[in-house]
Amino acid sequence: MDLRKREKEMKRGDIRVAIVRMEGTNCEEEMHRAFQKSGARPEMVHLKELASGRKHLEDYQCLMFPGGFSAGDYVRSGAIFASRLKSTMGGDLTRYVERGYPVGGVCNGFQVLVELGLLPALQGTLAEAPEAALATNDSGRFECRPTYIRHASPCAFTHRIPRGQVRQMPVAHGEGKLSFPPERQPRILDQLEENGQIVFRYTDPRGHPAGYPWNPSGTPGGITGICNPQGNVFGMMPHPERVYDPWTHQDWTRVPRREGDGRAVFESVLTYIEKKF
Amino acid sequence: MAEGVSPIPLDGLTGPQLEDLGRRLGLGLSAEEMARARDHFARRGHPPTDIELQSIAQAWSEHCCYKSSKALLREFVVGIPAPQVLITGEDAGVVAFDRDHAYVVKMESHNHPSAIEPYGGASTGVGGILRDIACMGAQPIALVDPLFFAPLDLEAPPGVHHPRYILGGVVAGIRDYGNRMGIPTVAGQVTFHPGYLRNPLVNAGCVGIARRREIIHSRARRAGELLVLAGGRTGRDGIHGVTFASRDLAQMEEDRGAVQLGDPITQEPTLHALRECVQRGLLSGLKDLGGGGLSCVVGELALAGRLGARVELEKVPLKEEGMAPWEIWVSESQERFMLTVDPRKLEPVLEVFRAWDVEATVVGQIVPGRDLHITWHGEPIFDLDLEFLTGGPEYCRPWSPRRRENPPMALQEPRDYGRALRDLLASPDICSRETIVRVYDHEVRGATVIKPLPGPPGRTGHGDAAVLKPLDSTWRGLAVAVGGSPHLCEADPYRGARLAVDEVARNLASVGGTPHSLVDCLNLGNPERPEVLGDLREVCRGLGSMARELGLPYVGGNVSLYNESAGTAIPPTPSLLGVGIVPDIRRCVTSDLKQRANPLYLVGETRPRLGASAYARLQDRPGGEVDDPPGPLLKRTLGALLRAQRQGTVASCHDISEGGTACALAEMCIGGDLGATLHVPDTMRSDLWLFSESGSRWLVEAHRTRKSQFTRTMKEVPLTPVGTSGGRLLRIRRGTRTLASEKVEDLRGAWATALPQWTSGNGRKR
Known part of the structure; x- marks a missing residue:
C-alpha cells in the first residue's frame, strides 16, 4: 500500500476498523457498535486471522483492542494477548504505527498495548520489553464505577475534545494503576508530561485532582489515558464505548445530555483518519 | 464385559440390602426406587451394568425429575395463561419481546456446591445459567444473583465454613465468572438469616435476547x-x-x-x-x-x-x-x-x-426407536429404554401445615426516631450493598440503561430494578428485578410467597417496567419431613395465587430441596426473578430524589403489618401479622403508576419494602443527595406507619409542575400526599411535632459503612 497515491480525504464510510479479539475479549460488540454508529466500517478480526495471514493489517485504517479478560488474564492483564501478537506480527505492527495509522486500546486493550511495548513507547515505536505496567488497584479489587476524567493533552483519539474539559466515563477493572520501575517513575512521568503523552487524568466532578473513589485505582497523578509521542497509539482505562449514547450514563435520569461523553473519542479518530489518509 | 464396566446383580436383594448397595455406589436412591430398578432388570433378563445403574440414579434424582415437587407445581404454579409465553418446559423460558425477538429467562440454585466450595460453586452456578440461556439460541445479556447467608457474626460449628468466608468466596466466584464472560451482573439480593449457617443459598439467574426464528429447541429432530x-x-x-x-x-x-x-x-x-x-x-x-x-x-x-x-x-x-x-x-x-x-x-x-x-x-x-445404546470400544455396555430411564418416580408425600405461633404485636414506640432509622439503615438486610455490587461489571455490553446503584456518581443509592436496552433498533427495554424474603416466609409461607410476587412486581414498576414474566427458585429443606413439604405447599399456593391475580406467568424455575443439615432446615425461601417490558427506555425512572420542592406521595394502602419486619427484628419483639395485600388492587395500582411514569410526571419512585416508608425515603434521599420532609398521618401509631411492611406500596416524587396531571392519573388508586423534597435533612413530623431530623450525610454514613465493617469482621455483635 502506498500512502502517497491518496490525494483526497478518505470518506467516513470507507474507513475500515479492525476490532481485534481473542478468547476472553468481551467488549468488542459495543466497540463495534460505536464505530458503526459513527459511520465507519468496523469488522471483528480474530487474532488468529491476522497471525495466519487470512486477514491483513494494511486493509484497515485503524486497529482497536477492546476490553475484556483476554486469555482470562490469569498471568498479567493483557500479557498473553500481547505476547501472541508480538511473536507473530511484531514487525508488521511497527510498520503500521510508523505509517501513522491509529491504534487504540480500552481497558484490557490498553493493558495489551502496554504489554506489547507500543505504549508509552519512550524508546522507539515498539519497545523490546514492556516499559510500564498496569498494576493492581490500590483497593485490591475489581471495581465498576463511573469516573470523571479531564482531557490533559490531545492525541489522534481525543483532538475533538477541548483541552481541560471534564467527561464522565465508567471504569471496570482490577488492574489500572500505571506503574514504572520505582526509581525511574518520577523522571518518566515528567517525560510523559513534557511529550504531551498524558491524555486523561481522573478528577472529582468539578475537575480537581482527587483520591479514591474518584481515582479508583490509585494511579499516579490520576493518569488513566496515555499516547505514544507521535499521538497515534492511545490507551485508556475508562470505557468510552459504554457511554456513546446519553442513556447509558450513570446519571442520565438527572442530567440531560445531547450525546454521550464517549462519542468524541470515536469522532476524533475517524476525523483524524479522514484528514490524514 | 468391557474393561472398566462391571455388572451389578440386584436379583434377590431386598430393602435394606438394596439401600446399602445404593449408598455404597453413591446413587442416592431409596429402597423402593432400587427395587423398581431390580424388577426392571429381572424382566430384561440380565443384570444392570454400573453405568446403567448410575444413569438411572441421575435421572431419578430430585434435582432432575422433581419427584417431590412436581405435583405441587402443577397444582399451583405452572399454567397461568398469558399470550406472551412462547416456550416453557425446556432449559429456559422463551417470552415475546417484540414481533421479531424474544427474551429468554431462567434462574437456578447452586446451593449445595456453594456450601462446600463457595468460589467454585458460585462461579459454576453462573456458568450453568449462561449455558441454559445460550442453548435456546439466545445471547445472554444480564445476570442476577440472589444470595442468602447466615449473619456474618455468627460462629460456625466445626466442619462448617464461616459465613464471612462463604460470602467472600461466593461473591468472588460470581465476579470472576460473570466479568470474564462479559455478561453484566445487574441485580441481586443478599439476605441474612441464621438458618443459612450450614446451608447458604446461591441462586443465579440470566436473561438473554434472541431472534424468534433462531430459537432452538432442546430436542433432536430426526434419526x-x-x-x-x-x-x-x-x-x-x-x-x-x-x-x-x-x-x-x-x-x-x-x-x-x-x-x-x-x-x-x-x-x-x-x-x-x-x-x-x-x-x-x-x-x-x-x-x-x-x-x-x-x-x-x-x-x-x-x-x-x-x-x-x-x-x-x-x-x-x-x-x-x-x-x-x-x-x-x-x-x-x-x-x-x-x-x-x-x-x-x-x-x-x-x-x-x-x-x-x-x-x-x-x-x-x-x-x-426409544432406546439408548452405549458402546465402549465397540462393546455394548448400556441398553435402556429411554421412557423407563427418564420416567422417574413422582411422589405425593405426606404433608402437614406447620403450626406457627403468631403472638400479638408487642413493638415499643421508640423514644429516638432518628436513632431507630439509623439502626434500621445499618441493619444487615437494608444496609448498602455497594461494596458487593461494584465488584461485578454491571455495564459490560454497553446496554445497561438503569444501573443497580442510581444517583450522581459517588453519591449513589439503591435501585429497585435494572433496565437493559437489548437492541439498537428499538427504544424498547427489559426491566430485571429479584425478590423474596425468607423472614416473611418463615413467619407465614403463604403470605410471604404472595409478598415475594408483590415485591418483584413493585420493583419492576418502580423503574417503569410492566411486569411480564416470572421465574421461581424454590429453596427448602428435606421434603420427606411433612412440615417442610407443608411449607413447600404453602409457598407454591402463595406464589401461584398472587401471580394469577396479576396475570403474570411463571416461565421457568427450579426446586432445590434438602437444604438442611444436622436436623435444621433453612427457612422456606422462594426467590423470584421478574422481567418487565419498558416500552421506551427514555421514560425510565430511578429512585434517587431529583429536585427540591417536589411533592412526595405514598401510593397504596398502609396497614399496621409488621410481622417479621426489619423493625420487629431490630427490636426482637413480635411484630404481629404478615400482610396479605389483595392482588386486584395491586394490579390497578401498578397500571396507574406506570401510566403516570409514561406521561413524564414522576421524578423518582422507590418501592416500599424492608424498613417501611421511612427507610424507602431515606434511600431516596441518600441516592439523590437531597433532604425531604415526611408528614406522618394521624391514622395509627407513628412507628407502625413509618416502618410497616404492608405490600403494594411505593413512594413517588412528582414533578411539581406536573402535580395535577399526576394526581389525576392516580385518582382511582390509594394516594396520600406525605411531604416535600428539599434541604440537607430528612425530617419526620407528625402534626407540629418533629419525630426525627437527620442529616442525609449521617444517614448515608450509617447505611454505607455497615456492610464493609461487618464483612471485615468489625462492627455488629448480637
Missing part, C-alpha cells in the same frame, strides 16, 4: 442426526453432583469431589462459536450439559424428539486418563454443550468451532 459434544473436556470433577444435591449435606471433605470446576475462558469462545452456528442455522437441537452430565443430556435430547440414540463413549474427549465409562457418563464437567447436527452440516459446524479453538467431537447418533 440420523449426529450428536456433537462441544466445549470443555470431560473429567472427574462434579461426579454425583445431582445425587449430592438431592440429599442433606454430610461431611464437607467427602463431598468436595461432587463440586464442579469452572473455566470461563473455555466457555467464552464456546458461546461465540455457538452464536455463529445458530445464526447460520447449522443446528437442529442444542442442550447444555448440566446436572447428570451426558447421562441426562443425551436421553433428554433424544426422547424430546421421540427418538433414541447411540453413543460411542470412548470418543468423548477426556481431561484425564483412566476414567471408568460410568464416570465419563455422569461427570458434570463444565462448559459443555450437546448439539444435534444434520450430517450434511457437520463440516461447517466443525469449521466454526475450529476457528474458535474449541473442541467439537461427534460422539454418537440419533436413531429411530
Whole structure:
C-alpha cells in the first residue's frame, strides 16, 4: 500500500476498523457498535486471522483492542494477548504505527498495548520489553464505577475534545494503576508530561485532582489515558464505548445530555483518519 | 464385559440390602426406587451394568425429575395463561419481546456446591445459567444473583465454613465468572438469616435476547442426526453432583469431589462459536450439559424428539486418563454443550468451532426407536429404554401445615426516631450493598440503561430494578428485578410467597417496567419431613395465587430441596426473578430524589403489618401479622403508576419494602443527595406507619409542575400526599411535632459503612 497515491480525504464510510479479539475479549460488540454508529466500517478480526495471514493489517485504517479478560488474564492483564501478537506480527505492527495509522486500546486493550511495548513507547515505536505496567488497584479489587476524567493533552483519539474539559466515563477493572520501575517513575512521568503523552487524568466532578473513589485505582497523578509521542497509539482505562449514547450514563435520569461523553473519542479518530489518509 | 464396566446383580436383594448397595455406589436412591430398578432388570433378563445403574440414579434424582415437587407445581404454579409465553418446559423460558425477538429467562440454585466450595460453586452456578440461556439460541445479556447467608457474626460449628468466608468466596466466584464472560451482573439480593449457617443459598439467574426464528429447541429432530459434544473436556470433577444435591449435606471433605470446576475462558469462545452456528442455522437441537452430565443430556435430547440414540463413549474427549465409562457418563464437567447436527452440516459446524479453538467431537447418533445404546470400544455396555430411564418416580408425600405461633404485636414506640432509622439503615438486610455490587461489571455490553446503584456518581443509592436496552433498533427495554424474603416466609409461607410476587412486581414498576414474566427458585429443606413439604405447599399456593391475580406467568424455575443439615432446615425461601417490558427506555425512572420542592406521595394502602419486619427484628419483639395485600388492587395500582411514569410526571419512585416508608425515603434521599420532609398521618401509631411492611406500596416524587396531571392519573388508586423534597435533612413530623431530623450525610454514613465493617469482621455483635 502506498500512502502517497491518496490525494483526497478518505470518506467516513470507507474507513475500515479492525476490532481485534481473542478468547476472553468481551467488549468488542459495543466497540463495534460505536464505530458503526459513527459511520465507519468496523469488522471483528480474530487474532488468529491476522497471525495466519487470512486477514491483513494494511486493509484497515485503524486497529482497536477492546476490553475484556483476554486469555482470562490469569498471568498479567493483557500479557498473553500481547505476547501472541508480538511473536507473530511484531514487525508488521511497527510498520503500521510508523505509517501513522491509529491504534487504540480500552481497558484490557490498553493493558495489551502496554504489554506489547507500543505504549508509552519512550524508546522507539515498539519497545523490546514492556516499559510500564498496569498494576493492581490500590483497593485490591475489581471495581465498576463511573469516573470523571479531564482531557490533559490531545492525541489522534481525543483532538475533538477541548483541552481541560471534564467527561464522565465508567471504569471496570482490577488492574489500572500505571506503574514504572520505582526509581525511574518520577523522571518518566515528567517525560510523559513534557511529550504531551498524558491524555486523561481522573478528577472529582468539578475537575480537581482527587483520591479514591474518584481515582479508583490509585494511579499516579490520576493518569488513566496515555499516547505514544507521535499521538497515534492511545490507551485508556475508562470505557468510552459504554457511554456513546446519553442513556447509558450513570446519571442520565438527572442530567440531560445531547450525546454521550464517549462519542468524541470515536469522532476524533475517524476525523483524524479522514484528514490524514 | 468391557474393561472398566462391571455388572451389578440386584436379583434377590431386598430393602435394606438394596439401600446399602445404593449408598455404597453413591446413587442416592431409596429402597423402593432400587427395587423398581431390580424388577426392571429381572424382566430384561440380565443384570444392570454400573453405568446403567448410575444413569438411572441421575435421572431419578430430585434435582432432575422433581419427584417431590412436581405435583405441587402443577397444582399451583405452572399454567397461568398469558399470550406472551412462547416456550416453557425446556432449559429456559422463551417470552415475546417484540414481533421479531424474544427474551429468554431462567434462574437456578447452586446451593449445595456453594456450601462446600463457595468460589467454585458460585462461579459454576453462573456458568450453568449462561449455558441454559445460550442453548435456546439466545445471547445472554444480564445476570442476577440472589444470595442468602447466615449473619456474618455468627460462629460456625466445626466442619462448617464461616459465613464471612462463604460470602467472600461466593461473591468472588460470581465476579470472576460473570466479568470474564462479559455478561453484566445487574441485580441481586443478599439476605441474612441464621438458618443459612450450614446451608447458604446461591441462586443465579440470566436473561438473554434472541431472534424468534433462531430459537432452538432442546430436542433432536430426526434419526440420523449426529450428536456433537462441544466445549470443555470431560473429567472427574462434579461426579454425583445431582445425587449430592438431592440429599442433606454430610461431611464437607467427602463431598468436595461432587463440586464442579469452572473455566470461563473455555466457555467464552464456546458461546461465540455457538452464536455463529445458530445464526447460520447449522443446528437442529442444542442442550447444555448440566446436572447428570451426558447421562441426562443425551436421553433428554433424544426422547424430546421421540427418538433414541447411540453413543460411542470412548470418543468423548477426556481431561484425564483412566476414567471408568460410568464416570465419563455422569461427570458434570463444565462448559459443555450437546448439539444435534444434520450430517450434511457437520463440516461447517466443525469449521466454526475450529476457528474458535474449541473442541467439537461427534460422539454418537440419533436413531429411530426409544432406546439408548452405549458402546465402549465397540462393546455394548448400556441398553435402556429411554421412557423407563427418564420416567422417574413422582411422589405425593405426606404433608402437614406447620403450626406457627403468631403472638400479638408487642413493638415499643421508640423514644429516638432518628436513632431507630439509623439502626434500621445499618441493619444487615437494608444496609448498602455497594461494596458487593461494584465488584461485578454491571455495564459490560454497553446496554445497561438503569444501573443497580442510581444517583450522581459517588453519591449513589439503591435501585429497585435494572433496565437493559437489548437492541439498537428499538427504544424498547427489559426491566430485571429479584425478590423474596425468607423472614416473611418463615413467619407465614403463604403470605410471604404472595409478598415475594408483590415485591418483584413493585420493583419492576418502580423503574417503569410492566411486569411480564416470572421465574421461581424454590429453596427448602428435606421434603420427606411433612412440615417442610407443608411449607413447600404453602409457598407454591402463595406464589401461584398472587401471580394469577396479576396475570403474570411463571416461565421457568427450579426446586432445590434438602437444604438442611444436622436436623435444621433453612427457612422456606422462594426467590423470584421478574422481567418487565419498558416500552421506551427514555421514560425510565430511578429512585434517587431529583429536585427540591417536589411533592412526595405514598401510593397504596398502609396497614399496621409488621410481622417479621426489619423493625420487629431490630427490636426482637413480635411484630404481629404478615400482610396479605389483595392482588386486584395491586394490579390497578401498578397500571396507574406506570401510566403516570409514561406521561413524564414522576421524578423518582422507590418501592416500599424492608424498613417501611421511612427507610424507602431515606434511600431516596441518600441516592439523590437531597433532604425531604415526611408528614406522618394521624391514622395509627407513628412507628407502625413509618416502618410497616404492608405490600403494594411505593413512594413517588412528582414533578411539581406536573402535580395535577399526576394526581389525576392516580385518582382511582390509594394516594396520600406525605411531604416535600428539599434541604440537607430528612425530617419526620407528625402534626407540629418533629419525630426525627437527620442529616442525609449521617444517614448515608450509617447505611454505607455497615456492610464493609461487618464483612471485615468489625462492627455488629448480637
